[in-house]
Amino acid sequence: METVVIVVHLMIVLALVGVVLLQRSEGGGLGIGGGSGFMTARGAANALTRATAILAVAFFATSLTLSIIARYGERPIDILDRVPATGQDGGAGVLDQLGGSDTAPAAPSTGNGAPTPPTGNDAATPPAAPAAPQVPNQ
DSSP: OHHHHHHHHHHHHHHHHHHHHHSOOTTOOSSOOSSOSSSOHHHHHHHHHHHHHHHHHHHHHHHHHHHHHHHHSOOOOOHHHHSOOOOTTOOOOTGGGGOSOSSOOOOOBOSSSSBOOOOTTTTTSOOOOOOOOOOOOO
16 A cells, blocks of 8 residues: 555656646746747646646655555554563573673783783683782781
């Protein structure tokens, strides 16, 4: 239904543009120049004015119809409606459903709070346990 109204609406728009361009303006119309032709200037003006009015009414009618169809028609499904909503009860959220590892690997520490620079074979060796904090004696 919506597609049919859109096609009719587009045909009306094209016809309306054509009829408006054919009308006589102060500099002369595109297709109505001079006194020759099958219609007199007065008759062409009356016919084109009526055609413009009819097409304008049809344009407004199809525009209103399309807006009513858009308002009361089927709505597209929102992607966020498919994801189960989670509250503060600790359920899995959207980011938890993306997959990947649960925790990020911890960087080994040098003791002063800065991570150690990586070496060539860090991937082959397991991470070492953190060293006990050193307390100076007095």
